[in-house]
Amino acid sequence: MHIVDGALSNPVVITGAVAAAGGIALGLRQMTMERIPAAGVLSAAFFVASLIHVPIGPSSVHLILNGLAGLVLGWAAFPALFVGLLLQVVFFGFGGFTVLGVNTFNIAMPAVLVGLIFGPMIRRGGPDAALWGGIGGALAIALTTVFVAFALRLSGAQFLPAAQLVFLAHIPVMVVEGLLSAAAVGLAVRVKPDLFRAMEGAA
Amino acid sequence: MAHLLSEADRTLARTARHAALRGLDPRTRIIAAAAFAVVVVALSSLPALAVALGLALALLPFSGLAPAVTLKRMAMMDGFIIVMLVTLPVTTPGTLLADLPFGLVATREGLRLTAEIALSANAVILALMVLVGTMDAVVLCHALARLGAPLRLVHLLLFTVRYIEVLRAEYRRARQAMRARAFRPRSNLHSWRSVGHLVGMLLVRALERSERILQAMKCRGFTGQIPLLDDLRWQRCDLAFGLGWGACLLALTLWEITLVHAA
Numbered sequence: 001m002h003i004v005d006g007a008l009s010n011p012v013v014i015t016g017a018v019a020a021a022g023g024i025a026l027g028l029r030q031m032t033m034e035r036i037p038a039a040g041v042l043s044a045a046f047f048v049a050s051l052i053h054v055p056i057g058p059s060s061v062h063l064i065l066n067g068l069a070g071l072v073l074g075w076a077a078f079p080a081l082f083v084g085l086l087l088q089v090v091f092f093g094f095g096g097f098t099v100l101g102v103n104t105f106n107i108a109m110p111a112v113l114v115g116l117i118f119g120p121m122i123r124r125g126g127p128d129a130a131l132w133g134g135i136g137g138a139l140a141i142a143l144t145t146v147f148v149a150f151a152l153r154l155s156g157a158q159f160l161p162a163a164q165l166v167f168l169a170h171i172p173v174m175v176v177e178g179l180l181s182a183a184a185v186g187l188a189v190r191v192k193p194d195l196f197r198a199m200e201g202a203a
Numbered sequence: 204m205a206h207l208l209s210e211a212d213r214t215l216a217r218t219a220r221h222a223a224l225r226g227l228d229p230r231t232r233i234i235a236a237a238a239f240a241v242v243v244v245a246l247s248s249l250p251a252l253a254v255a256l257g258l259a260l261a262l263l264p265f266s267g268l269a270p271a272v273t274l275k276r277m278a279m280m281d282g283f284i285i286v287m288l289v290t291l292p293v294t295t296p297g298t299l300l301a302d303l304p305f306g307l308v309a310t311r312e313g314l315r316l317t318a319e320i321a322l323s324a325n326a327v328i329l330a331l332m333v334l335v336g337t338m339d340a341v342v343l344c345h346a347l348a349r350l351g352a353p354l355r356l357v358h359l360l361l362f363t364v365r366y367i368e369v370l371r372a373e374y375r376r377a378r379q380a381m382r383a384r385a386f387r388p389r390s391n392l393h394s395w396r397s398v399g400h401l402v403g404m405l406l407v408r409a410l411e412r413s414e415r416i417l418q419a420m421k422c423r424g425f426t427g428q429i430p431l432l433d434d435l436r437w438q439r440c441d442l443a444f445g446l447g448w449g450a451c452l453l454a455l456t457l458w459e460i461t462l463v464h465a466a
Contacts, residue, residue, distance in 0.1 A: 006283050006323030006333065007245050013244070028355045033427030036355070038413040040362020041370070047363060048370045055390045065402065072406065081355055081365050090335050090343070093276045093328045095285065097240040121295050129308035152287075158295040158313065162287045170285075176395055183399025186407065192407045 002088075002103055003148065005096035009155040016151065017101030023108055024079035030076050030199055038198045042072060043080035054180070056172050066171075066182050067140030070111030070120055070135065074199045076103070077111040087168030102151055110143035122185060125198050137181025138155065141174045222267025222337070229338055229346035231441040235448050236334040240327045244451045248462040249315065251455055252322035258451055259329040266333040272324045277329050284324065291317045342363040358429055370409060375399055 008016075031039050046069050053060045069077045082104045089095040118126055118136035122129045149163035187197045217263065243255045262268055283290070293303065298310030335343065341364060348357040380399065388394045417425075 002280075002283055004280065004324035005240060006329040007284070007287065007321045019244050024356065025353075028353055028359075031355050031359065033425070034417065034445060036358050036427070037416040038410060040359050040412040041366045041409045041416065042406065043363045044366035044370050045405050046363060047367050048374050049405060051371070052398065053386050053403070054376070054395060054398055057390050063402070068402070068406070079359055080363075085359050086360070086369075087340070089328070090331060091340070092289035093332050093336070095280075097237065097327050097331055098244045118438060119292070125341040152356070158291060158316070159287070161294045162290040165286050165290065175281055177333075179392065179395045180402060184403035187400050187403035188407055191403070192410065195410050198410055 002085075002095035003099045003106075003151060004116070005098050007155065007159075008099060008102060008151060012151050013098055013102060016099070016103075017107050020064045020078070020082065020101035020104040020108070023105065023112070024082055025077070027073075027078035027080070028073040029158065030074065031079065035076070035199055039073065039076050041081055042198060045112050046080060047074040047084045052177060056176055061176070063180065064107065064141060064144070064168050064177065065137070065181065065184075066107050066111040066144060067114040067137035067177065068133070068184055070108075070113070070115030070140065070186070071122060071136060072115075072195055072198055074115050074119070075112055076199050077115065078141075079202045080107040081108040081111060081129045106144050106151065108119060109147065109190040110140040113143065114140045121198065122160075122189065125189050125193055133185025134178040134182025137185075138178030141170060141177045147176075204429060223265040224262065225335065225337065226440055227444055228435055228437055228441045229342050230435060231437075231445060232334040232338065233343075233350065237330050238448070238452055239330045239334075242456060243323050243326050243330075246323065246455065246459050247319060248466070249318055249322065251462060252319060252460045254327065254458075255455060256322055256329070257325040258455075259326045259333060262330065262333045266337050268333065268337060273329070273332055276332065277325055280324065281321065282329055284320070288317050291320070293376055303348070323442055342433070345431050347436065348431055349433075349435055354428070357431075357433055361429065366409075366412075367388060369412075370405065373408060374401075374405060377404065 039048060040107075040137050046065060049065050052063050054063065066077070067080060075079055084098070085095060085107070088170060089100065090099060114136040116133045117139075121132040122136075144189055145167045148165055151162040152159035239255075239259070243252065246252050246255060248311075257322055263273060268272075292309045293307045294311030295310050297310035299308055299312060300311045301309045303309055338346070341361065343360045344357050344364065347360070348354065378401070379402070386394075386397060388398065407439035
């Protein structure tokens, strides 16, 4: 779901960059000295998780897990996911440079929203946590595809069919990411519920 | 960082150390790549974009990267945008170019737009990999800090770079343990739940590791500031490269303006 350089119109690119910079600044404010190691190691964990490929039907997809990132990191998901995208574009050649802002916003904003909406339900624990985690995981992917579609549509009407195709192609991804996030949340609330408070507590 | 991809890349990064572009200050390379990206995205005429791609290609031999591997990676990016490249010629309104089956019509404008996006995306990615991707990831962090990136962001980047390899090894160990118990990933609920548990465990272990790291760092007097040990210094070759690169970008921009006016 990376957008590449040269596809979007200038206003979309600039708006994306400004919005991403705002989100990153908010996330960095939360990252006090005590939380830098946790944010850094978790950001590495999400980077490694994004390299995992899972089979869907005849094909396979790589994980994004931005919903899970938002649940664990809150606003810090913005800088954490930005760092991942930066490393991917520089060292793997995925995505683009001028669109880094748009791509960051498209992935991190849904993460933060999911974290804000479902975080409280999951921190409460209990058997429902996995369910909310699953819904959050699926919703984050859905929102990301909608944001991508929106960025493309704003750049020109001729992008609309491509944007619709991207959305349709990601419906199975939403299902798989939802199931995976549910399993991950279900395990984490039992083993280490503190995971969902990593960016809280002593500052 | 390139070593993340495969063992073959590890040797690739080692040979790259002797390449000409490596002699430049990392900051020069970052600024050059960023300026190139901005100029290329602003270009719209196909000849100018083709020359821009040629410019990025011309740097490839001096980067020390294996050309075949690098170009293959660039082509992988085209795989991501294949949907866009296939639909745009058909969905852009304009003058008729060819009738296609299913009542679809390819237009001249659509084909032009497709070529424009493909050329600029490839040129920017190639320049970025050649100029910045050959850098050690830690050097990149330090250069970004010297260029004025927020220190907390640089710390986050340093931590991420440091622990990607560690957590990747942990992930591989877990996968091996799953394989030893005859797990084969398939398209079913059991597989997805198992991978979900794997991800959950990876995150739990990551958090516990970070707690130990924080304790160890506090024990050594960490106050929230990681000293950046490096001696980045601008040199004459940076000035020469900067002037040359800047002249190329300026020439491209001027050519673009005359092409657009002529059209």
